[in-house]
Amino acid sequence: MGHYFQRFVEGKNLSALFLADATTAHIVGFSRQWPSPHPGAPFRYGGAVRLRRYDRGRASQIETWLSAMTQRAGLVGLCSADFIEAENGLSLIEINPRPGATLDIFDSDATPLLREHLRAVAGASITVPAYRGSAASAIAYTNRPIRAFPPVDWPAMTADHQTSGTALGAGDPVCTVFASASSAAAAERAVRHRVRTLAINWEEDFA
Template sequence: MDLALIALSARPLAASAARAGFAALALDLFADLDTCAHAARCVRVHKRNGYAFDGDDLIQALTSLAPAGLPVVLGGGLEDEPDLMARIAARNPILGNSPETVRVLKDPLALAGLCAHLGIPFPDVTIEAPAPDTFGAAGVIAKKIGGAGGGHIRRRAAGDLSAPEAGYYLQREVKGEAYSLLLLAAGRRAIVVGASHQWRDGDPDHPFRYGGVAGPVALPEAQGEAMRDGAIRIALACGLVGLVSMDFVVSDDGWFLVEVNPRLGATLDIFDVDPLPPLLGLHLAACGGRLPASVPSPTEVHAAQVLYAEDDLLVPADALPAHVADRPAAGAAIPRGAPVCTVRASGPSLESARARLETLTRELRGQFGFATTAEPAA
């Protein structure tokens, strides 16, 4: 075994590890069929509070299956639990950013202060009851500290001046187009791998829920250079290592950084493709201080979208199409609102990739017996 991979869904990491020739132990909440196919061993860890790790079960699984000292690479799902990250690191070294770095970057006040120091636009935030003039006439959203996937975000009622609940913060809502920059960092140097466009696929209970991503795309001409420069300055100021991503919102009035993700994430699905080398290999090299001068760009636009269960679902025995990732086993019970799988498509342009993705997603909805007339994700 070369390394262990830990994420809510470890499939993108396991696929990249297999592409790089690594034998990996994958620990996640789903143990999907393709995760198991890519990993040398794949184990489903118990869930807690919906879609979060049961920390004790995760540590027990890691202790039982991985020798002490086996390196670990983390994906999404632990940013709100830096103490759990520290428990992992006490036995198995984390190849990536430290729990202390994650704690700082997921502290909304610390990130706001860093952005102010660097001159990077960042929406106003507070962890206390807002004063009437804290956000002015702007909309306000409540976000979980360290939350991922957008399902935790809620829009506040106008005029609500109550304090956010414990573990949450308030942020001025900025509206516009959502972009993400994927960076490869080695402490004192960082390069941009590519930019992607993101969209939501909300429901009444989760209006900001993550929908999908497509890239590479060009950043808006008026803001792109400043966004790239801001992302690299944050990476260098924090001494970030490995693959990291930063999320932005761009409107007619300008741009804002809204999130820093100091770990591998969903954009592996669109950038871990030829002619790029395996991104997990680049991540490990960057953690060791080795960074290429540049990386090539995919020749097509790749897109990936999460399909959520519109009703309680028992996965049918019919074979899923080849363009489906995060493949659940036949007979798996998936509750309404939970992720079912990821649909993938590509094309010569963003528009063609998105159109192909919508067609394939609509067909899959029909296969699962969901409504096939859903509005395209925004």
């Protein structure tokens, strides 16, 4: 036990967040994820960026597929679908019938996604948010053991903070970091830079 096998598929990852109402899948948006490799966990989750644009024809095709899946499985509420995108098309990896890791980069003050999730579950009408620009999130990890996590004056655009005094092992998560920008590439660069900058707080002399 403790092992599983999964066939490797060459290509770029793509995730679709959608609101399901048991008959139709309403695409909220698309994102791409990246790994943060660690010994023993080469595909450890690193972060995700919300795409500002995605091919309309392919997006429509995905929405048709997901609507068929929604009808067959009776999906309701926020769900996500993960794909591998290659030259010969898309491979569906999995369906997550729940809010996923990318929820924060798709949430909207004007149209809160958890509200729309609850409305979909209750069978009420739903609204899909509209977006401008892009947003990204990333997990900051510690690269080495820390006997007592130091106090940190956490800046804005961070969440899920480790508590000072906590003992951490190498590879444990420290916090979630966010960034927004006019494009997906700029948002991803910004969030990666923030992770590196924040790590100074716990990667120096706190072992």
